[in-house]
Amino acid sequence: MISNIYIEEEIIDHTRTRQILARFKNAEQIICTHYSEVFNPSAQNFRLQKNNPSLILAKKMNRFVHQAPDAYRIGPYHNYYFSHMMNCIYDCRYCFLQGMYRSAHYVLFVNYEDFITEIKTVASQHSEDVAFFSGYDCDSLALEPVTHFAKYFTPEILNIKNAYLELRTKSTQIRHLLDMSANPRCIVAFSISPEDVINKIEHKTPSLQKRIDAIKKLQNKGWTIGLRFDPIIYYDGYEQAYKNMFETIFSAIDTAALHSVSLGVFRMPDKFFKNLIKMHPREHIFSGPMESSNGMTSYKFDLENKMIFYCEQILLQYIPAKKYFRCLDA
Amino acid sequence: MRIITCALQCEAQAFIDHFSMKSILNHPFKIHQKNDILLIISGIGKLNMAAACAYVYAKFNNPVCSWLNIGICGARKKPIGSIFIANKVSADFSMLYGYPPLIIKTEIESSPLITVDQPTENYKNNNIYDMEAAGFYATCIKFTTTELVSCLKVVSDNEQQSIKNIDKNYVHELMGNALSSILTYFDQQNELLQEYQLEKQTPVYYHELTTAFHFTKTQQHQLKKALDRLTLNSNNDINIELNKYSNAKQVLQYLDNLLTLQKVKL
Numbered sequence: 366m367i368s369n370i371y372i373e374e375e376i377i378d379h380t381r382t383r384q385i386l387a388r389f390k391n392a393e394q395i396i397c398t399h400y401s402e403v404f405n406p407s408a409q410n411f412r413l414q415k416n417n418p419s420l421i422l423a424k425k426m427n428r429f430v431h432q433a434p435d436a437y438r439i440g441p442y443h444n445y446y447f448s449h450m451m452n453c454i455y456d457c458r459y460c461f462l463q464g465m466y467r468s469a470h471y472v473l474f475v476n477y478e479d480f481i482t483e484i485k486t487v488a489s490q491h492s493e494d495v496a497f498f499s500g501y502d503c504d505s506l507a508l509e510p511v512t513h514f515a516k517y518f519t520p521e522i523l524n525i526k527n528a529y530l531e532l533r534t535k536s537t538q539i540r541h542l543l544d545m546s547a548n549p550r551c552i553v554a555f556s557i558s559p560e561d562v563i564n565k566i567e568h569k570t571p572s573l574q575k576r577i578d579a580i581k582k583l584q585n586k587g588w589t590i591g592l593r594f595d596p597i598i599y600y601d602g603y604e605q606a607y608k609n610m611f612e613t614i615f616s617a618i619d620t621a622a623l624h625s626v627s628l629g630v631f632r633m634p635d636k637f638f639k640n641l642i643k644m645h646p647r648e649h650i651f652s653g654p655m656e657s658s659n660g661m662t663s664y665k666f667d668l669e670n671k672m673i674f675y676c677e678q679i680l681l682q683y684i685p686a687k688k689y690f691r692c693l694d695a
Numbered sequence: 696m697r698i699i700t701c702a703l704q705c706e707a708q709a710f711i712d713h714f715s716m717k718s719i720l721n722h723p724f725k726i727h728q729k730n731d732i733l734l735i736i737s738g739i740g741k742l743n744m745a746a747a748c749a750y751v752y753a754k755f756n757n758p759v760c761s762w763l764n765i766g767i768c769g770a771r772k773k774p775i776g777s778i779f780i781a782n783k784v785s786a787d788f789s790m791l792y793g794y795p796p797l798i799i800k801t802e803i804e805s806s807p808l809i810t811v812d813q814p815t816e817n818y819k820n821n822n823i824y825d826m827e828a829a830g831f832y833a834t835c836i837k838f839t840t841t842e843l844v845s846c847l848k849v850v851s852d853n854e855q856q857s858i859k860n861i862d863k864n865y866v867h868e869l870m871g872n873a874l875s876s877i878l879t880y881f882d883q884q885n886e887l888l889q890e891y892q893l894e895k896q897t898p899v900y901y902h903e904l905t906t907a908f909h910f911t912k913t914q915q916h917q918l919k920k921a922l923d924r925l926t927l928n929s930n931n932d933i934n935i936e937l938n939k940y941s942n943a944k945q946v947l948q949y950l951d952n953l954l955t956l957q958k959v960k961l
Contacts, residue, residue: 408840649961
């Protein structure tokens with residue numbers, strides 16, 4: 366799966382580096398001074414690299430935790446996000462990462478301990494609860510067998526008395542979570558889409574049924590689950606597809622035990638969207654009725670409202686309003 | 696266009712023969728061609744190589760090219776005749792030129808490559824040594840995306856086999872033995888190039904419309920975007936009657952109306 370691994374000189378002897386290299390014995394190892402030498406050069410093509418991305422093992426030096434935009438608030442917390450990794454093994458056509466980064470290589474920061482130190486510092490600055498979101502620049506669980514990210518962070522968060530952790534994912538890599546006791550201050554937030562959206566534009570991701578199965582297993586073990594219907598994609602027949610998807614998922618899982626459910630429509634900074642169009646000139650979803658406003662590309666205002674209203678109506682038949690959040694533009 | 700670069704005729708000859716290439720230029724650089732494949736012989740050294748790449752790029756004026764530098768190299772312990780792809784290109788005094796992305800899935804092993812100004816037998820670590828790749832890589836990444844720029848090197852000298860024993864016939868034979876593996880890589884590189892070319896395609900009707908009407912720069916972008924989006928859902932089956940419109944604004948308005956009406960497939 367991963368045939369080339371770049372390693373920053375400084376972390377070549379890091380325990381986590383050694384564990385990962387042991388897992389990929391046949392991968393070529395290439396030493397670099399700083400991950401940016403490989404990841405940042407301008408003359409790179411994300412789309413071509415997606416054919417065979419490499420793994421870059423690096424050390425994050427500073428700015429471990431960032432304030433999350435208010436629009437992404439889920440619950441009455443202070444909100445922050447952090448990224449132990451950049452890029453994702455999945456290939457969702459609507460993903461902003463491909464518009465944002467020049468490279469499709471996966472950068473994994475192995476110094477998890479430094480993230481936790483800063484998370485503790487940030488949490489200590491608030492007397493109220495603080496939520497820390499993971500999964501902004503990557504899928505939180507997709508590479509779990511390699512990274513052991515959730516295995517390390519979930520218990521660490523439990524030790525910080527006012528901290529909550531949200532793991533945003535489409536993945537079914539939940540073995541580490543099932544092997545430990547459920548953490549009441551960790552929300553496993555699954556991104557969910559209709560089956561045909563998954564098949565056509567969420568390449569390499571688990572099917573809807575597999576995601577539902579993963580949710581059920583986690584709920585059975587007492588884990589708190591969030592559902593993220595974001596982005597809602599417009600296409601001919603989307604109404605029926607989303608209706609069917611809501612029916613399928615809410616008839617299968619324990620709805621009463623859900624932490625939160627959110628909806629958001631496709632939206633992206635204009636610059637990233639331009640890159641996406643260039644990269645995927647034949648991708649049908651980008652031919653939809655979109656417009657640019659305040660530097661963001663999204664569906665035309667009326668259509669966006671229509672889509673949200675339609676989905677909200679159905680969603681609120683299954684969940685109480687207090688658990689529902691609408692994701693707005695950042 | 697697919698461009699192969701070599702320092703010496705004896706490194707190139709096996710490829711010239713294989714593709715039955717015709718000589719199309721002798722000065723300032725020897726260039727051979729067959730269809731969309733060009734082979735340029737630069738002479739020894741990174742400056743010659745950089746000049747040759749810049750020359751061929753400017754002369755043929757094709758912005759969408761793949762570039763492959765092939766030739767011999769030295770290494771400490773690597774077997775004679777083994778082939779390597781450069782995963783890092785640097786030069787004397789630790790000057791880093793970059794990390795060519797290893798996107799093509801290949802059996803060919805990768806290695807850090809150091810370009811030297813003078814032939815050397817001072818092989819260090821796991822590196823391979825040549826005299827051109829740094830000039831090649833630094834120049835070509837100005838013309839295209841790095842995924843389409845590769846250096847493949849065949850080991851000609853090592854701790855056991857001195858560089859002093861190298862002659863034209865020996866190099867020709869080494870490159871001939873490596874031909875099959877290099878050609879497989881060259882084909883795979885072409886697949887990447889095709890994928891890249893898709894991004895660069897001009898949408899249907901673009902040339903007709905920009906010839907028929909004056910579009911400002913902004914309008915040209917709007918036109919391209921609208922045509923791209925329209926053709927996505929119609930499999931290029933759109934019909935624009937040029938004589939119905941008298942200016943660019945009207946065309947753009949018409950396309951916008953079409954876009955609003957069309958159904959979006961997944």
